[in-house]
Amino acid sequence: MVKKLITQDTRMFLTGNEVIAYAANAAEAEFMYGYPITPQNEIMHTWCKLLPKTEAGFLQTEDEISAGFSTIGGILAGKRAFTATAGPGNVIMQDAQSMAEMMRIPFVCAVMQRGGPSTATVIYAQQETRLTCFGGNGEGFRIVYSTAGHQDLYDYMIKAFNTAWKYRFPTFMLADGYQGKMREPVTLYDPASRGIKMVPVEATLGGANGSRPVNHVRNTFNLEEELMEVLDKYQEEFDRISPEIEEYLEYKADDAEVLIIAHGIVARSAMTAVDELRAKGIKAGLFRPITLRPLAVKPLRAAVARAKQVLFTESANGQLAQMVLEKIYGLQTPYSTLFKMGVGVTGDDIVQKVESMVKEPATV
Amino acid sequence: MIEMLEKGPRLAKAQNAEVGASKFCPGCGHGMILKTLAQTIDELELNDKAVFGCDIGCSLLSWNYMNVDTVQTHHGRTTPVIYGVTRANPDLVGIAYMGDGGGLAIGSQHLVNAAVRSENLLIIVANNTNYGMTGGQMSPTTMPGQKTETTPYGRDCDVTGRPAKGAEMVASIADPEKSFVARASVSNLRKLKATFKKALKNVDMGGFSFVEVLSVCPLNWRTNNVQTWDRLKTMEEFFEVKDFVQREGLE
């Protein structure tokens, strides 16, 4: 059993990477497996610095492939284990993530997005959105929370463990280099003080000593139909639990004529923009999906249907927009886009774009 | 004969009685290696502690062969899964089972780093000098001149390099105070069991063990019994069968 560091509400001024390490401890995570890649390194650094106090475990592996697979090993051995990665590391970790998807392993991973494709920048992007939601050679049986700042990082990292262990779909906290590296105030708390109980963990491998039949777990099937039977069951279950998992945030979206759809840190810039636009008399509002997998489709469609125009804005070339457009098929609201690939979107950027949309409405 | 049938085959406790006949091809070495491993687990009474992981390739067919908790992983990834298990629960005895492709090609970085870090597990590489499940392509250990689907005119070492010697490589980097590194062969199962015994004891003591087992693949080799045996003997001349590293105090 690990020792929890935060026993009462504590206001701290931290980087996001530090917040994630504290959150994992608050969630009673017992083991981290990891490999260095910017901008997530300080998650490992903080986790390691705290080890004498937390009595948790850490292994620095030889690459992200082994970080992913050894995390799976730790989880199968019955530990609340996790990892973190970014960019090219996230790409090669798909190998392990797809195995977690197939074998319903409660895999938890923090993704701190950086620029792509390839090595690109170590700074920031939202270009791992599609990869994190749908990576691997599969169907995206994954749960993805997109955070927008340090309180989110703390709240959703704790939540990720419970979602993963309750539903047994790999669960990701999708953040980015800005959130990892920036500092802002955050309130850390003991989850119990918020009525959050950690879902108990159990071992698949080892420790039975004859108390249960031997487990043989696999990800290979002989027949096409054998595979489809399993996946149909997964899909049915994913659809059934989705309403319990879906989360979103609306900001002044009720009467919005221009609805901005953005996730993660860009949604925060959008909130600044909404306030500035409203001060100028333009009725703007925000719809921010918090879960990207699964998307909260009903409220999303309702918000889009209410608006006169939609603006998609991302630090990517429409990775979220593609996912949303599929789900709002049939609605007639025209949309425009503000995509900055691998670059931060500021409030000013959005204000200017919405002003131009008001002058010259979108037609698509 | 009748008496034998009534008694049934003598299976090790660590072997899964429900699987019945081996799923491997006729004459395959995997069944011999796994049976010997199961007997060793019984004799050392590691049945409750053992956790078995198998790779992709023919080794994956062992996913329900053993009567111990088992995970079948991805190609080359059995080593990190199993050291992930034993890092999380050091009381367990982890066994990662793979072929020469999984151990020495696609998973070689895991093998090297597990050896360097003295990860607490036994890695078994069944070396049959080719990729069996995918139809007999060249592997890192394919012998000079050996015909495979991707070296149909025989392996030309000038073009493809020389065969990889796994045990020698691991021996050169393993910590002599924590490791057991050996090469054995299915030509002598009694000796193989003695090798597995030392390897598993060492893992139970917290150490790192590596055993490369020279094995046979008559189907892809396209050899009959006599030819298969001869090929195995040729391999034993090329790949030295011995204990390379043995920590002090290990018997």
Added chain:
Amino acid sequence: MARTRIVLAGEGGQGVQSIAKILVEAGYEAGKEILYIPNFGVEQRGGVSIAFCQIADEKIGEPRFSKGDIVIMLSDRAIDRCCTYVNENSTVIYDSSVCSKKPECKAKNIISVEANKIANEQLSARVFNIIVLGVLLSATNVLKLSDIKNAMEMALGKKFDAKPELRDLNYKALEMGMGLIEKAGV
């Protein structure tokens, strides 16, 4: 909503991030809302180092902003990189004893200081960045001197205790930096 956006840019090794940390720590301790992003390119060593800081009375939305209220440039390369963060509402401050040119951008005002020269001639090269911190403190005018001194104690207190004359040197540098802006009359 009162919000001050600061861009602080210089060469790696000039201590840009160190003073940004002291500034935001002081703001946090003073009960302000703070958001600080250290720029961190691949060029983590020896490149242009930029700190984006926001100090506000209410919760901060956008983490990264387009234009700064105060933009400080401590090298020629910092000038090249950072004119993009300047508009007609920005105050630009550059060190004319380091830079070989003047920033060519439309700003509310452009002020030159000689922090490097003063550090070398009157104090010590080591406190160059602390002079700049003094400049920043005066130019932003949202934090008190005592807030900054407390934050400096948190960051440098151990060094100060080991060598008390360092404390005097740093405080003197801070005050001289503040004086440079007061002279300029911003």
